[in-house]
Amino acid sequence: PAIIEYLEERYPQAPLLSKDLATRAHERAVASIIGCDVHPLHNSSTQNLLRQWGHDEAQLLEWIGHWISQGLGAVEQLIGDQGFCFSEQPGLADTFLIPQLYAAERFKVPLAAYPRIGRVAALAAQHPAFVQAHPANQPDTPAA
Template identity: 85%
Template sequence: MELYTYYRSTASYRVRIALALKGLDYQALPVNLLAAGGGANRQPEYLRINPQGRVPALRTDDGELLIQSLAIIEYLEERYPQVPLLSQELAARAHERAVALLIGCDIHPLHNSSTQNLLRQWGYDEARVLEWIGYWISNGLAAVEQLIGEQGYCFGEQPGLADTFLIPQLYAAERFKVPLDAYPRIRRVAALAAEHPAFQKAHPANQPDTPA
């Protein structure tokens, strides 16, 4: 498999975690979002891979080209079920997906680079942009704190779908200096993930395109 990725893209980070948790090999194909000309993701070569011009994209071992992190992870879950990321029980899976969707649809889009750039175009200075980012990350994490369990990872002793979304979101919170003091459950999950080899392997600090 080939993963089009960028080291600090939280969406790419989610897929790297899922691949690592499942023990799947892949070739990382870095896409520099900050390259000259608006980023490598905006060049014709990459737009032929993903017309949305975003990462990640995954070329599967049978040649399918997939986009959108949740769709990619759900594909991996169905194609390689041996290390499950979702519970067996129906309602539990819905709760796990709800946390992933809360992060992927309600938090992340409000602070990603395209949103930040639009705010700057509208005249927001950096202080206001950071205020915007901090508000939406804090607002979303406050809800996640109430939805996850009181021990282990988000929903049990083994990491799963919700954790693949939460840990990259916490990386973003750290980047933007959003405090986590009010979220003891979330901090517990972060501490567990920090010691887990799959999360370590997927971390932005350990990617082939991480700046030296």
């Protein structure tokens, strides 16, 4: 969140937050759901602790999948019916959602139950900033 807020203040000509206060609250809610409630539960440190407690890889995948699904279900209810999460241009919520969808794919979480999220994912897949930022397009990503 600190990096996002820095970018918002440093480059106001490309805002990540809406001017409308109610929409800003929804944008921040989506970012918080993903950044605070979902993402930390599948970090490697969390996975390592679960392994130390005796959980196998299938249990880890089920556990992670449960929490990603719960978070995406909440996000699905908050985002709009057109464009990216809250507008025709990507914003704060999208910068949190799109990387989480990569994690959902990585942990084999089906996305069919989230049509709004699917729409946002399709838009992001064609947006140059998201294409460039995708993990598969990073020089330190191992080839599949």
